[in-house]
Amino acid sequence: SQQGEEDPQALSIQEGENATMNCSYKTSINNLQWYRQNSGRGLVHLILIRSNEREKHSGRLRVTLDTSKKSSSLLITASRAADTASYFCATDTSGGYNKLIFGAGTRLAVHP
Amino acid sequence: EAGVVQSPRYKIIEKKQPVAFWCNPISGHNTLYWYLQNLGQGPELLIRYENEEAVDDSQLPKDRFSAERLKGVDSTLKIQPAELGDSAVYLCASSLGRRDNEQFFGPGTRLTVL
Numbered sequence: 001s002q003q004g005e006e007d008p009q010a011l012s013i014q015e016g017e018n019a020t021m022n023c024s025y026k027t028s029i030n031n032l033q034w035y036r037q038n039s040g041r042g043l044v045h046l047i048l049i050r051s052n053e054r055e056k057h058s059g060r061l062r063v064t065l066d067t068s069k070k071s072s073s074l075l076i077t078a079s080r081a082a083d084t085a086s087y088f089c090a091t092d093t094s095g096g097y098n099k100l101i102f103g104a105g106t107r108l109a110v111h112p
Numbered sequence: 113e114a115g116v117v118q119s120p121r122y123k124i125i126e127k128k129q130p131v132a133f134w135c136n137p138i139s140g141h142n143t144l145y146w147y148l149q150n151l152g153q154g155p156e157l158l159i160r161y162e163n164e165e166a167v168d169d170s171q172l173p174k175d176r177f178s179a180e181r182l183k184g185v186d187s188t189l190k191i192q193p194a195e196l197g198d199s200a201v202y203l204c205a206s207s208l209g210r211r212d213n214e215q216f217f218g219p220g221t222r223l224t225v226l
Contacts, residue, residue: 004154031212042116042203042217043155050212088154098143098207098215099168102154 004089004103012109019076021106023089024069030092032065033100034074037086046074046087079110114138116218118204124224130192133221137185137206144181145215146189147203155203161187162209191223199225 007022023032031050035043049056049065049072056063062075076083086107090100117136125131137144142163147155158177160168163184172179176195181187191198201222205215 033214035217040219040222042219043205043215045214045216048212048214090154092212098209098213099157099160100215102156104152104154 004091004101006087006089006103006106008106009104010107010109012111013079015079015081015110015112017079017110019079019083019108019110021074021087021089021108023072023074023103025072025089025091025103026070027091027093029067030094032063032072033090033092034061034063034072035088035090035102037088037105039085043088076108079108081110081112084108084110116204116206116216118202118218118221120221121219122222122224124226125194127196127225128193130190131194131223132188132190133202133204133223135187135189135204135218137187137204138216141206141208141216142184143207143209144187145205145207146179146187147205149201149203149220151200158189194223194225196225199223 004025033048034046037043047058047063049063060077065072086105088102088105090102144161146158149155159172159179161181179189201220203220204218207213207215
């Protein structure tokens with residue numbers, strides 16, 4: 001079973017716009033991670049946020065975590081066509097020892 | 113440094129045939145994972161190894177699936193016999209296994225069972 005649920009399932013935007021994806025989960029976590037997957041490829045780690053953190057930045061990425069609402073969001077600013085991919089949140093409920101449960105993902109299309 | 117290597121990249125077999133996938137993790141990564149990814153879904157863990165020990169295989173369908181990591185480095189996942197519903201992408205990942213570490217994924221093997 002998948003604990004994380006991403007919203008929306010699909011997102012279509014123009015280059016330069018911001019993209020926001022949300023993730024909700026059900027049980028307590030140790031950390032939450034976001035991954036990107038280009039079509040036909042493996043997943044690439046983007047960012048990890050621990051349960052005691054509320055916000056993290058990495059380049060054009062901003063992740064927030066609200067443990068009271070059991071939700072996280074991923075913001076990609078100034079999107080580019082190369083950002084077109086599926087984005088997955090994954091929760092670690094194993095005490096931080098890397099057993100991840102993935103959501104179904106958000107498919108992002110960025111149009112030039 | 114090479115990433116996680118998987119082979120083959122694609123495999124097409126008839127149902128009831130056996131199939132095997134191979135994975136070589138990043139050097140020094142003691143934790144290795146096998147995931148199954150259905151179309152339009154996120155990866156689902158099949159088995160997790162710490163060195164050569166399978167520490168979590170609760171989601172591995174043991175009637176037809178088996179895996180090994182004999183020397184704690186590379187790993188093989190086998191399906192025998194394959195069923196139509198096994199068509200999916202099989203992903204291998206590795207990590208350092210320490211607290212709060214990211215996982216590094218291979219490109220996956222796309223299996224089609226006819």
